Amino acid sequence: MGQPVVVFIDPEELDVEPGARLLRDAGFEVRVVGSRDPGEIAAAAHDAEALIVGYAPVDAALLDRLPAVRMLATMSAGYDMVDTAEARRRGLWVSNLPHAATEDVAVHALAATLSLVRHLPRADATVRGGGWNTEFGELPCRASELTLGLVGFGRIARALARMAGPVFGRVAAFDPHADPAGWPPEVDRLGLDELVGASDVLSLHTPLTPQTHGLADGDLLARMRPGSFLVNVSRGELVDADALVRALDSGHLAGAALDVFPVEPPPADDPLRTHPRIRLSPHSAFLTDASQRAYVCAPAENVIAWHRTGRPLTPVVDPTLEGAVS
Known part of the structure; x- marks a missing residue:
């Protein structure tokens, strides 16, 4: 059986390498898509179990093309880029970063x-x-x-x-x-x-x-x-x-x-x-040297925790509580 796959999508200006290193050390194959284009995301993440999401919209149409995805970890406190109702309906976990910045x-x-x-x-x-x-x-x-x-x-x-x-x-x-x-x-x-x-x-x-x-x-x-x-x-x-x-x-x-x-x-x-x-200011309120690292490492830690224990550290959609079915 191959390595589980996690894909960073649309990380914008963030250097994902510290988070990618954590994931690789935990046994994941890591890919990065620097785009919001659904076709590019679907091609790179067709076999991914988890997505680490910047600002690219993750809606029902995209999820239809990603049947293996079970976990969505946002790189922000906000999670409006994810259709949480659709994630809940499909039994997917969604996590955010409430403390990063x-x-x-x-x-x-x-x-x-x-x-x-x-x-x-x-x-x-x-x-x-x-x-x-x-x-x-x-x-x-x-x-x-x-x-x-x-x-x-x-x-x-x-x-x-x-x-x-x-x-x-x-x-x-x-x-x-x-x-x-x-x-x-x-x-x-x-x-x-x-x-x-x-x-x-x-x-x-x-x-x-x-x-x-x-x-x-x-x-x-x-x-x-x-x-x-x-x-x-x-x-x-x-x-x-x-x-x-x-x-x-x-x-x-x-x-x-x-x-x-x-x-x-x-x-x-x-x-x-x-x-x-x-x-x-250029959507920079969250940017410091400390938050730069947190924004890529904390979602990686959410994915690792979910993969090891069945639950991310900071969930905002918990399918075990919502009664969602896959």
């Missing part, structure tokens, strides 16, 4: 927030243009007089709340799925409408689901406080891009910071890429 994304979100609040890009441009603080224009607000609002209150948002608490006057959050018993007393728990209306900075930390797709639409943005800011380090599709541009053009919102986009990378003529009130 919690600190890194939270620090990035805080840095982006403070850059907006302190008007750092404008300050930089003023000095580079030969000006000084007398030409600074509208003055920043004091952070201790502002409210930071978090939409979603999972691991990253909770880490951000701990970091931001000593800086901001108030930290509040909305999350209908969070356990009230574990809610920290220093973070106000609000409904979504109340949070949107109370926040000077609204930071998005919710997974992408059919219910959250386009969450930050024209209606929500209109309910934000005049002169407030939007930060998104979660998924680009949470934000209605056209509505955001309109809110910025009208002056209703003072600015936004985006690490994620509906199309990545955004086209050269994308208003999100060219708007002067949007601060951009």
Whole structure:
């Protein structure tokens, strides 16, 4: 009997070798497909037992072409690239990486927030243009007089709340799925409408689901406080891009910071890429030297654990609990 096969698909900028080494040492044959093309993936993974998934969509059509696959391990905390309902129906395991870059994304979100609040890009441009603080224009607000609002209150948002608490006057959050018993007393728990209306900075930390797709639409943005800011380090599709541009053009919102986009990378003529009130980063909130290794080693460890024990370390779809049948 041959070696079990695992395939990395669409790892993008990540160096998969540390994870591949773990898998080879555990007895796997390892292949890499640097593409989201279903045909290329199906050709390389036709006999694979497990896929380690970057951002390539894994849907029913692709799974139909991969009859040997029993395990899908994502290289991220998010797993919206996998059709989890279809995986559950087929009795497949799905795992994610809930801890790989919690600190890194939270620090990035805080840095982006403070850059907006302190008007750092404008300050930089003023000095580079030969000006000084007398030409600074509208003055920043004091952070201790502002409210930071978090939409979603999972691991990253909770880490951000701990970091931001000593800086901001108030930290509040909305999350209908969070356990009230574990809610920290220093973070106000609000409904979504109340949070949107109370926040000077609204930071998005919710997974992408059919219910959250386009969450930050024209209606929500209109309910934000005049002169407030939007930060998104979660998924680009949470934000209605056209509505955001309109809110910025009208002056209703003072600015936004985006690490994620509906199309990545955004086209050269994308208003999100060219708007002067949007601060951009290239989906890099998760990237540090430590997280680079974790993003390829942790999914490999999930696959190894599943192969040895029948269960990955961090499952998000457990077919033994869901009653799925193959």
